[in-house]
Amino acid sequence: MSDLKIAGKYYWHYLKRYWRGFAISVILIAFSTWCIVIAPTYLGRAVEELTQYLQQWTNPATRGQASLGSFNHTLVIYVLLYAGDAASIFISSLILARVTAYSTGTMRVGLFRKMQRMRVQYFDTHSDGDILARFTSDLDNIFNAMNQALLEILLAVAQFVGLLIVMFNQNVTMAWVTMASTPVALIVAALVMRKAGVAVNRQQDDIGRLNGYINEQITGQKILITNGLQQDSLKGFHAYNAKVRQSALSGQIWSGILNPLMQGMSLLNTAIVIFFGSWLALNGQMSTGAALALVVVFVNYAQQYYQPIMSLTSLYSMIQLAITGARRVDEVRRQPDEVNPTDGLALQGIDSGLKIDNVRFSYVPDKEILHGITIDVHPGEMVALVGPTGSGKTTVMNLLNRFYDVDSGRITFDGTDIRRFDLQALRKNVGIVLQEPQLFTGTIADNIRYGDPTARMERVIAAAKQANIHDFIVSLPAGYETEVSDEQSIFSAGQKQLMSIARTILTNPRLLILDEATSNVDTVTEANIQAAMDNVIQGRTSFVIAHRLKTILNADKIVVLKDGAIIEQGNHAQLLNENGFYAELYRNQMVFD
Numbered sequence: 001m002s003d004l005k006i007a008g009k010y011y012w013h014y015l016k017r018y019w020r021g022f023a024i025s026v027i028l029i030a031f032s033t034w035c036i037v038i039a040p041t042y043l044g045r046a047v048e049e050l051t052q053y054l055q056q057w058t059n060p061a062t063r064g065q066a067s068l069g070s071f072n073h074t075l076v077i078y079v080l081l082y083a084g085d086a087a088s089i090f091i092s093s094l095i096l097a098r099v100t101a102y103s104t105g106t107m108r109v110g111l112f113r114k115m116q117r118m119r120v121q122y123f124d125t126h127s128d129g130d131i132l133a134r135f136t137s138d139l140d141n142i143f144n145a146m147n148q149a150l151l152e153i154l155l156a157v158a159q160f161v162g163l164l165i166v167m168f169n170q171n172v173t174m175a176w177v178t179m180a181s182t183p184v185a186l187i188v189a190a191l192v193m194r195k196a197g198v199a200v201n202r203q204q205d206d207i208g209r210l211n212g213y214i215n216e217q218i219t220g221q222k223i224l225i226t227n228g229l230q231q232d233s234l235k236g237f238h239a240y241n242a243k244v245r246q247s248a249l250s251g252q253i254w255s256g257i258l259n260p261l262m263q264g265m266s267l268l269n270t271a272i273v274i275f276f277g278s279w280l281a282l283n284g285q286m287s288t289g290a291a292l293a294l295v296v297v298f299v300n301y302a303q304q305y306y307q308p309i310m311s312l313t314s315l316y317s318m319i320q321l322a323i324t325g326a327r328r329v330d331e332v333r334r335q336p337d338e339v340n341p342t343d344g345l346a347l348q349g350i351d352s353g354l355k356i357d358n359v360r361f362s363y364v365p366d367k368e369i370l371h372g373i374t375i376d377v378h379p380g381e382m383v384a385l386v387g388p389t390g391s392g393k394t395t396v397m398n399l400l401n402r403f404y405d406v407d408s409g410r411i412t413f414d415g416t417d418i419r420r421f422d423l424q425a426l427r428k429n430v431g432i433v434l435q436e437p438q439l440f441t442g443t444i445a446d447n448i449r450y451g452d453p454t455a456r457m458e459r460v461i462a463a464a465k466q467a468n469i470h471d472f473i474v475s476l477p478a479g480y481e482t483e484v485s486d487e488q489s490i491f492s493a494g495q496k497q498l499m500s501i502a503r504t505i506l507t508n509p510r511l512l513i514l515d516e517a518t519s520n521v522d523t524v525t526e527a528n529i530q531a532a533m534d535n536v537i538q539g540r541t542s543f544v545i546a547h548r549l550k551t552i553l554n555a556d557k558i559v560v561l562k563d564g565a566i567i568e569q570g571n572h573a574q575l576l577n578e579n580g581f582y583a584e585l586y587r588n589q590m591v592f593d
């Protein structure tokens with residue numbers, strides 16, 4: 001589907017609910033067009049009446065009859081028509097401003113809502129900067145274009161249609177003469193617009209990539225500084241920036257050519273009309289006054305004829321940016337939602353166990369990552385996943401709470417395939433503590449009760465105590481009310497980790513997925529984290545991507561993954577007995593990450 005079609009559908013989706021405002025605007029614009037289009041006929045009439053008056057006045061025999069009455073009357077109507085035009089444009093611009101503000105607001109909400117429903121895959125495969133660009137520059141482009149171009153577009157279309165009607169009403173031959181240059185103009189405009197469209201499309205994609213790069217460089221700023229890579233970072237930025245500059249420039253040049261071209265066409269058109277009009281007058285097929293009036297009226301029409309096209313072409317780059325913006329935002333809108341079964345089952349707990357049953361999985365077609373994984377877990381057991389990097393540990397975790405769905409095989413809780421549970425219910429029962437803890441804007445208390453905003457303060461404090469972070473929190477001047485947004489940087493990685501453990505404890509999940517942090521923390525924090533983890537794991541079925549030896553030793557089951565397959569499974573003693581890969585790693589004191 002072409003970008004224009006996609007954009008058309010997108011705008012229709014959001015604008016149709018404002019049809020009343022639109023209808024009123026269209027009526028007002030039609031009225032204003034009628035005023036504008038009809039006005040030249042009054043101008044023509046005024047010229048005719050003035051000519052008649054002058055003829056009578058210059059002839060002594062008829063001077064007594066000469067009167068400016070009808071001329072004045074025509075002139076008043078002419079002025080009123082322009083006043084009507086101005087008033088109706090003013091009112092419709094107010095209405096359209098409102099439609100723009102509301103509809104772009106709804107677009108923003110729509111995009112944000114969609115983000116909440118989309119599959120994790122989208123976020124895994126798009127840079128944060130690119131996603132952000134869709135919220136910022138793409139939506140801004142849509143807003144700017146609607147704000148400035150919507151009225152112009154409606155006016156242009158109405159004026160064009162109105163003009164055609166009036167021209168053909170006035171004089172069919174002259175109307176055809178006025179339109180004679182249209183095919184050439186349309187072909188030229190289409191060629192130039194295609195070039196500009198390609199450049200503007202590229203510009204937006206380049207901006208997305210530039211934003212992605214900036215975002216990455218900000219996030220990795222400390223690594224940059226540590227490695228002294230600022231100059232390289234700047235070099236990379238220049239390269240991305242140059243691409244944006246080039247595509248923006250080429251877009252501006254191509255869209256900039258359009259307007260002068262159309263102006264040239266308009267001048268040519270006026271010349272053609274004057275030439276034919278004069279020829280008609282000289283041919284003597286009508287009175288000099290009438291012929292003169294016809295030329296005046298059609299010169300006016302000829303100038304107006306290209307006006308709508310010219311105003312559209314002067315807005316072209318803005319309109320093209322909005323079309324591209326709509327295409328990019330619509331791309332997000334059309335992403336598949338997470339699959340939530342209708343009549344999904346409720347999930348109360350995991351009583352008889354969890355089974356990963358011969359699961360195969362690939363992120364992208366034909367590149368299988370997990371090759372038939374089977375793990376049987378009894379309630380309350382702790383499973384440690386170990387294995388070299390890229391062996392598929394995180395992937396197993398991704399499947400357990402349905403960030404992704406298996407290709408074949410199944411995962412069951414108490415014998416029921418997890419795809420049959422209501423997604424919300426499933427996620428409520430599966431808690432995740434990630435390696436990189438994430439805190440959100442709000443107070444520490446808000447962050448701990450993030451998964452259950454209604455939780456009372458006693459539960460927040462109890463969770464913090466279990467996570468061994470209570471003492472630290474109360475040592476802060478504002479305690480639990482400390483604003484995280486301002487103070488985020490003063491928390492250490494370990495403290496953030498403990499807060500996120502407290503958050504998980506508060507939601508009391510039945511299944512726990514824990515990615516042990518590999519970051520080096522001091523021994524006291526390390527002991528704190530270990531104790532907090534023991535607390536959160538206590539009595540829960542849990543999967544831990546284990547990096548600490550102690551965790552592994554404590555595990556009920558150690559699953560050793562290599563290249564997406566389980567090569568060994570059992571507890572520490574059993575695996576040592578097997579004298580295989582695990583035993584080798586253990587004996588060589590190798591780290592499990």
Ligand SMILES: Nc1ncnc2c1ncn2[C@@H]1O[C@H](COP(=O)(O)OP(=O)(O)OP(=O)(O)O)[C@@H](O)[C@H]1O
Pocket residue numbers: 124125363364369387388389390391392393394395396593
């Ligand atoms: N979103 C994704 N799209 C495509 N391939 C992916 C995606 N995420 C991971 N992979 C690939 O899947 C394989 C397993 O990755 P996974 O993250 O599960 O390994 P891991 O054992 O957790 O590694 P690590 O210990 O380094 O975290 C890797 O080859 C990785 O490149």
